[in-house]
Amino acid sequence: MANALKYPHMKIVTPCNGYVGRFAPSPSGHLHFGSLVTALASFLRAKSQDGQWLLRIEDIDPPREVAGASDSIMRCLEAHHLFWDGDVVYQSNRSDLYNYYIQRLSDLGLTYCCTCTRAQLANLQPSKLCHCANQNIRPSNSAIRFRHNHSYQSFYDELLGDVDFSKHDMPAHFTIKRKDGLFAYQLAVVVDDLEQGITEVARGADLLDATLFQLALYQAFDKPAPKFLHFPVVVTQPGKKLSKQNHATEVNSNDVSTNLINALGFLGFSLPKELKQESSQNIVNWAIDEWDLRKVPAITECIDNRIGQADSI
Ligand SMILES: [Zn+2]
Numbered sequence: 001m002a003n004a005l006k007y008p009h010m011k012i013v014t015p016c017n018g019y020v021g022r023f024a025p026s027p028s029g030h031l032h033f034g035s036l037v038t039a040l041a042s043f044l045r046a047k048s049q050d051g052q053w054l055l056r057i058e059d060i061d062p063p064r065e066v067a068g069a070s071d072s073i074m075r076c077l078e079a080h081h082l083f084w085d086g087d088v089v090y091q092s093n094r095s096d097l098y099n100y101y102i103q104r105l106s107d108l109g110l111t112y113c114c115t116c117t118r119a120q121l122a123n124l125q126p127s128k129l130c131h132c133a134n135q136n137i138r139p140s141n142s143a144i145r146f147r148h149n150h151s152y153q154s155f156y157d158e159l160l161g162d163v164d165f166s167k168h169d170m171p172a173h174f175t176i177k178r179k180d181g182l183f184a185y186q187l188a189v190v191v192d193d194l195e196q197g198i199t200e201v202a203r204g205a206d207l208l209d210a211t212l213f214q215l216a217l218y219q220a221f222d223k224p225a226p227k228f229l230h231f232p233v234v235v236t237q238p239g240k241k242l243s244k245q246n247h248a249t250e251v252n253s254n255d256v257s258t259n260l261i262n263a264l265g266f267l268g269f270s271l272p273k274e275l276k277q278e279s280s281q282n283i284v285n286w287a288i289d290e291w292d293l294r295k296v297p298a299i300t301e302c303i304d305n306r307i308g309q310a311d312s313i
Contacts, residue, residue, distance in 0.1 A: 019051025020199045023077075023084070024189070026058040027069035030250035031076040034204070034234035034241065037263045040287075041231045041296070042202040043082045048291035054196055055084035060091045060183050072250075079253035080260060081284040089196065091188050098183045101191045101221070102144060102176060110149065110220055111176070113142035126169040133173065144177040146187075148216040155211055158200065158229035160298050165212060174213055186210060190217040198226050205230040205300050206241050232299035234266065256280040260287070268295040 023039045025031070031039070046053040055077070057070050074088070105111050114132040116124075124130055133147065153166040176187035189210075193201060201211075208230050218225040233241050251259055257280045261271050264287055275286055 018199075019046055019049040020054065020197050021046035021051055021202050022054040022056055022193070022196065022198055023082075024056040024058050024192075024203070025073050026061065026064070027066060027073065028061075028064045029066050029069055030072045032249060033251060033259070033263070035073075036076075036080065036251050036259060037234055037266050038204045038231060039077060039082055040080070040260070040263045041267055044287055044291040045200070045202050045229065045293070047288045051199075052085040053082075054086055054089070054198070056089045056091065056192055056196070058091050058185070058188070060185070060188050062092075062182075076251055076253050080251075080256055081281050089192065091183075091192065094188070094192070095183070097195065098177075098188055098191055102187065105146060105176070105220055106144075108220065110147050111144050112147055112173075113137040113139050114145045114175070115142045115179075126171045129172055141179065143175050143179045145173045146176045146217065146220070147173050148220060150216060150219050152212045152215040152219075155215060155228060157208075157211075158202075158227055159293060159296060160205075160208075160230060160300060163208060163211075163300075165209060168209075170209075170212060176217075186213045186217065190214050190221075193226060194218075194221065194223055200227040200229055202229040202231065204233040204241075206233050208300060229293075230300070231267070232297050257283060260284065268297055 021042050023042050025035055025039075043053050045051075055074070057073075059065060059070065070090075077084070102111065112133050114121075114130055115137055116130045116132060121130060130145075132142075133145075151170060151172070153170070154162060154164040157163050174186060175184045177183055192198075193214075201214075211228050211230075215225055235241055257276075257278075260280055260283045261276065264271060264283075269287060269290060271283065271286070275283065278286070
């Protein structure tokens with residue numbers, strides 16, 4: 001962490017006064033229908049407001065990465081006319097930046113080193129602290145945990161309205177750098193959203209509870225949080241998100257129009273019959289014009305079974 005202060009400021013995109021959104025896939029597999037829906041929804045949300053839509057590859061977990069997945073995701077987005085603004089940001093290039101922000105939290109007394117195993121932390125009541133919190137543990141072979149001084153229980157979502165987690169026992173602290181030296185999702189995503197000037201985080205509702213963790217980090221950094229918007233996620237059965245882990249098949253870029261029509265249908269938009277023979281580019285253009293968040297179903301399916309899992313060890 002000694003070199004971290006070399007990076008006091010590292011803006012990637014100069015925030016404009018307008019909308020800046022993003023799509024941030026992890027390269028743990030190819031783009032499947034569920035991720036295409038999220039990409040399309042966030043793209044339409046940005047483009048319907050003449051905003052920017054940035055692409056960030058969240059490749060901070062090499063063991064979970066699939067070779068060639070980043071390129072495959074980008075080619076698939078391009079095939080569906082979902083063109084991003086600016087350069088692609090790769091999280092794997094930004095370790096110094098993440099360390100700099102961790103140092104800021106440490107300087108504020110908001111971190112501690114933790115040597116607990118995953119099992120030990122899993123057995124801990126969420127509202128309780130592990131014994132490491134009050135010990136002066138050396139950083140080697142330990143995780144860094146964030147000691148937040150304000151935990152959030154609810155927030156306003158642009159689609160779902162007030163989202164209340166007060167009935168859930170949210171973890172008192174959470175990991176921002178893992179024992180194996182990898183950065184935790186919560187830390188990296190907040191740093192990147194801040195540095196890229198994101199004005200609204202529009203993503204799948206499977207990340208709804210992550211918002212509470214992220215709000216605590218914005219508060220600690222003394223920065224205003226972006227708006228949050230969580231789209232419905234495609235499920236294979238109630239409570240089960242369609243994902244790379246349950247063998248979702250790769251989107252076939254040879255059938256772009258059908259994919260777009262199906263994704264739009266999932267989001268509540270029905271293409272007029274006479275437009276179904278139009279080019280896929282025209283379908284996207286139609287969708288930008290027609291985009292209306294009020295048509296999108298406000299569904300939080302597949303949330304409850306993952307409360308608290310937003311922490312990583
Ligand atoms: Zn511990």
